[in-house]
Amino acid sequence: MADRTPSAPARVAVRRTYKLYLGGAFPRSESGRSYPVTSSRGVHLANAALASRKDVRDAVVAARKAFPGWSGRTACNRGQILYRIAEMMEGRRAQFAGEVAAAQGMSEARAQGVVSAAIDRWVYYAGWADKLGQVLGAANPVSGPYFNHSQPEPTGVAGILAPAGSPLLGLVAVLAPVITAGNTAVLVAGERAPLPAVTLAEALATSDLPGGVVNVLTGRLSELAPPLAGHADVNALDLAGAGELAGELEELAAGTLKRVVRPGLHDDWSAADPGVARIRPFVETKTVWHPMGV
Amino acid sequence: MEIFDYAPAPESRSIVTIRPAYDLFIDGEFTEAKSDERIVTLNPADEEPLSEVAAASDADVDRAFAAARRAFERVWSPLPGAERGKYLFRIARIIQERARELAVLESLDNGKPIKETRDIDLPLVAAHFFYHAGWADKLAHAGVGPSPRPLGVAAQVIPWNFPLLMLAWKVAPALATGNTVVLKPAETTPLTALAFAEICQEAELPPGVVNIVTGAGGTGRAVVAHPDADKVAFTGSTGVGKEIARAVAGTSKRLTLELGGKGANIVYDDAAVDQAVEGIVSGIFFNQGHVCCAGSRLLVQESIAEELLTRLRARIERLRLGDPLDKNTDIGAINSAAQLARIRELAAAGEAEGASGWSPACPIPERGYWFPPTVFTGVTQAHRIAREEIFGPVLSVLTFRTPEEAVAKANNTQYGLSAGVWTEKGSRMLWTASRLRAGVVWSNTFNVFDPASPFGGYKESGYGREGGRHGLEAYLG
Known part of the structure; x- marks a missing residue:
């Protein structure tokens, strides 16, 4: 029997509050709700905000507001900021590893590997920012005295349902390519293991990433995904974590002809060189014509 | 005063x-x-x-x-x-x-x-x-x-x-x-x-x-x-x-x-003249003209040559030459005695061959290697200062009447690194750029660089x- 005699602890730890990340701020859900998050073994870890449909709409407004600024940055500057995210994650490595280990029930060493891969993925996409145009763009040899040139441009606001089984690496693997191209995002964290997403939001908030470029919601997939998929001001939808809801959500997305990425696209999150596979769905191609002649 | x-x-x-x-x-x-x-x-x-x-x-x-x-x-x-x-x-x-x-x-x-x-x-x-x-x-x-x-x-x-x-x-x-x-x-x-x-x-x-x-x-x-x-x-x-x-x-x-290069900077009669003047100045006086892609040959359409040169001289008179560490300095020192000798030799050849040189009244420090910004007018394509790379703050001015003549003169060189085109008409810019035998063509700008942009010569x-x-x-x- 443990000794149950009360004794004064030397110091009481300060616990973290896990909140939403909306427009660069960390509010609780407007609904005032939260839900308990447990480890893979069922141990209570924290209470996460239980976001509402209204939070989804607020997040879309924030993402739309951030779009002109973020897409208007030079590609080089976006790359620098993405690299800064990697730097900030490296500084919080222990925290990420602890959360990943608890969420996925893996050893500390394996969790460290996952964190490294997630950091490296930001570095990878940091390098893509100013190379996309050269890989996806072209000068087109049209038959006539015209200059004709095509360039990728960001689609706009993307809704992302983060993959459920990979709360850090999978999350980074779907989020990074979207903002690399200059889109802004509303991200719904995996319902069961949302804590790494909130910690990532805290890293993003200190990375020179403008507020609103990434908005992170935690809560019930079934509650948050339909209003996001049907929202008229969302331009693209990544269904990586949609699970059984995928078909229904794609149907909702059809209402405004969103660009939809179905689950299963390059979903080996540990693949180190995913190329432009996850960027391409989130860009439009713009072609400019101009006559040539004196 | x-x-x-x-x-x-x-x-x-x-x-x-x-x-x-x-x-x-x-x-x-x-x-x-x-x-x-x-x-x-x-x-x-x-x-x-x-x-x-x-x-x-x-x-x-x-x-x-x-x-x-x-x-x-x-x-x-x-x-x-x-x-x-x-x-x-x-x-x-x-x-x-x-x-x-x-x-x-x-x-x-x-x-x-x-x-x-x-x-x-x-x-x-x-x-x-x-x-x-x-x-x-x-x-x-x-x-x-x-x-x-x-x-x-x-x-x-x-x-x-x-x-x-x-x-x-x-x-x-x-x-x-x-x-x-x-x-x-x-x-x-x-x-x-x-x-x-x-x-x-x-x-x-x-x-x-x-x-x-x-x-x-x-x-x-x-x-x-x-x-x-x-x-x-x-x-x-x-x-x-x-x-x-x-x-x-x-x-x-x-x-x-x-x-090396002997870049042609072509200014058409419809160019925005003040912008062109800035571009000509940065094209040739950036880095004391020690630039392989410098716009060292100004090709200006005859009808606007006089006005452009008047404004160009007025602008050059405002350039500040001197201490490289002074934050107001526009033109620093020539890198070496050998390079200074080379610039002087070519500038002397310009005068000897019949072009006329102009420099602003600009004080030259007593010690160090310096050469004032210099503009040669009356330059022909046969002159050494129109053919050879000077690699210094020396601009050779030639004129043209038609776009075809501008392109012919611009391409009349052993080099093919850079060129500039100044016009407000996009189609004319693209027409000209497509005929220039040069690896980099700047339009309505000059001497800009970026790691994403390929650089090199013809x-x-x-x-x-x-x-x-x-x-x-x-x-x-």
Whole structure:
């Protein structure tokens, strides 16, 4: 029997509050709700905000507001900021590893590997920012005295349902390519293991990433995904974590002809060189014509 | 008497510590040269010695190549691209952190204004490493085949006009693609390359990946002719470029050359004149005209020539020549006595052949190497100052009547590096650009650079491109 005699602890730890990340701020859900998050073994870890449909709409407004600024940055500057995210994650490595280990029930060493891969993925996409145009763009040899040139441009606001089984690496693997191209995002964290997403939001908030470029919601997939998929001001939808809801959500997305990425696209999150596979769905191609002649 | 005089606004030298002497940087360490020969590097603005560096002998160059080969085989080429890239990101970050120190050092050793080293050279150097860092793990997407391979050891020789920037243009793509390098900086501007060697140490770049051998022409010849070089990259004069092309002929070495230029800056009658004047000024007086892609031939449409030249002279009268470390300085010192002599000789030839030169009344400091901004009018295509690269602040003005004549005159040169087109009509700009035989065409701007933008020449301005996706090709097989 443990000794149950009360004794004064030397110091009481300060616990973290896990909140939403909306427009660069960390509010609780407007609904005032939260839900308990447990480890893979069922141990209570924290209470996460239980976001509402209204939070989804607020997040879309924030993402739309951030779009002109973020897409208007030079590609080089976006790359620098993405690299800064990697730097900030490296500084919080222990925290990420602890959360990943608890969420996925893996050893500390394996969790460290996952964190490294997630950091490296930001570095990878940091390098893509100013190379996309050269890989996806072209000068087109049209038959006539015209200059004709095509360039990728960001689609706009993307809704992302983060993959459920990979709360850090999978999350980074779907989020990074979207903002690399200059889109802004509303991200719904995996319902069961949302804590790494909130910690990532805290890293993003200190990375020179403008507020609103990434908005992170935690809560019930079934509650948050339909209003996001049907929202008229969302331009693209990544269904990586949609699970059984995928078909229904794609149907909702059809209402405004969103660009939809179905689950299963390059979903080996540990693949180190995913190329432009996850960027391409989130860009439009713009072609400019101009006559040539004196 | 002006109403307001400029007060001196010098950038402090105290941010830089220059050692009295530097050794060679081989295999990750500063190491004494086998030769006793030393080279003194001067501040061209006051002719005071800054430091002395070793003149690497053939034996030193051998050691550098041996280190580079070892590093290539054992460390650098087996390393995954993503990890190579991280070293380059580190280097980019350290350059950003030490940018002001490097800018001051560059201005001291080269003579160019701090305004340019601080706002142009250094930001571009850091950006160049950052850009290429991102390619290191994406080479399969670069359009040069599914599994591009590095070539091996690159022998690189760079000029004195943009010492650290030219180093970045050479080293960043070579390293990103998995090659190792032996680099020789210019004889008169070795100091920022040696500071870069310290940065490689700070970044913990594996020993031997970057080797820096200082010296003069003899060292340069030993570097480019070294039997263990798989690739030679040279930026400098067309004369030396031809020598190098002869030297590698018959070998399996790959070669890229970025050589001289005699860029035409074409101003049509519908151009925005004030903008054009700014572009002409930056085209020829940027970096004292020590720019291979300088717009050294102004081709102006006859109907607006008089008005344009009046405004151009008024603008040039406002340029400030003097202390390179003064933040107000527009035109710094000429890099060396030898270069000053070359500029003087060509300017004298301009007068002798019948063109007429004009310079503003501008005070010239007593010590140091200086040449005032100069504009020659009445220049014909036969004049030496219209044909030969002066590599100084000297502009030759010619006129034209039709777009066809402008293009014909612009292309009437052995060179083909850069050109400018000033017009408010997009179709005319594109028509002109499509007919110019030059590797870079700037329209309604001049002398802008970006790591994402390929740079290099047609004809005797060299071959190969640096920067952008196209620049990677030079280092991949």
